Amino acid sequence: MIKLINISKIYPPNIAALRKINLHIKPGEFVSIVGQSGTGKTTLVKTLIGEEKVSGGKIIIGGWDITNIGRREVPFLRRQIGVVFQDFKLLDKKTLFENVAFALQVCGQTAKKIRNIVPHVLKIVGLEGKMKRYPYEISGGEQQRVVIARALVHRPKILLADEPTGNLDSINAEEIIELLQKINKFGTTIVLVTHNREAVNRLRKRVITLDKGTVSGDQAVGKYIL
Numbered sequence: 001m002i003k004l005i006n007i008s009k010i011y012p013p014n015i016a017a018l019r020k021i022n023l024h025i026k027p028g029e030f031v032s033i034v035g036q037s038g039t040g041k042t043t044l045v046k047t048l049i050g051e052e053k054v055s056g057g058k059i060i061i062g063g064w065d066i067t068n069i070g071r072r073e074v075p076f077l078r079r080q081i082g083v084v085f086q087d088f089k090l091l092d093k094k095t096l097f098e099n100v101a102f103a104l105q106v107c108g109q110t111a112k113k114i115r116n117i118v119p120h121v122l123k124i125v126g127l128e129g130k131m132k133r134y135p136y137e138i139s140g141g142e143q144q145r146v147v148i149a150r151a152l153v154h155r156p157k158i159l160l161a162d163e164p165t166g167n168l169d170s171i172n173a174e175e176i177i178e179l180l181q182k183i184n185k186f187g188t189t190i191v192l193v194t195h196n197r198e199a200v201n202r203l204r205k206r207v208i209t210l211d212k213g214t215v216s217g218d219q220a221v222g223k224y225i226l
């Protein structure tokens, strides 16, 4: 599903964020990526969605070599990969329904499709009863659920979550991890970047540790050891 071959990323003038990363993530896996701040986790996520170009190596996603992906092809890649970042960027003046619908409108989906898909994904994240609310009328955990719903509108094969629980208390964080597990059970490959030690240890899934831009650990049933 995701193949990284000797990936390196050097930001100007000379900051080596990723150094010869080799990884293979299979369809349906749930992988956690851990590591100290500044070790390249977010850079890795950005290269996977075509937001940053790599300086060397090769990235293959679902058989598609995206190493030199052009700007016009990025939207097609984004339909295969949903992304969730720590800072939930919801539009304040739009309802939850409209926030999720917006992701479909920008790529020209019909109103009929939008009326079908939006309630469906909001139901998956447990918010079907709050579609008409505004972001300020729901909790932080619920806001992050809306972001996850938005990331699911194109039925992505892969969901990348970069510290999705970073701004949440432990109960909300736990619920977000449970939601990611549920999405994984539907068959979506999950890549979770996290600092949440309890979450990683409870998951008992594969854990990849990054250290200064290299893979320093890769365990099938990992523990958070930093």
Ligand SMILES: Nc1ncnc2c1ncn2[C@@H]1O[C@H](COP(=O)(O)OP(=O)(O)O)[C@@H](O)[C@H]1O
Pocket (backbone or CB within 6 Å): 011, 012, 015, 016, 017, 035, 036, 037, 038, 039, 040, 041, 042, 043, 044
């Ligand atoms: N746009 C950028 N320009 C220059 N340096 C960057 C940029 N983004 C990240 N870096 C640097 O690359 C390294 C890895 O950053 P990042 O991928 O954000 O790490 P992490 O997500 O693990 O905290 C850090 O040294 C960071 O300062």
Ligand SMILES: [Mg+2]
Pocket (backbone or CB within 6 Å): 041, 042, 043
């Ligand atoms: Mg980061």
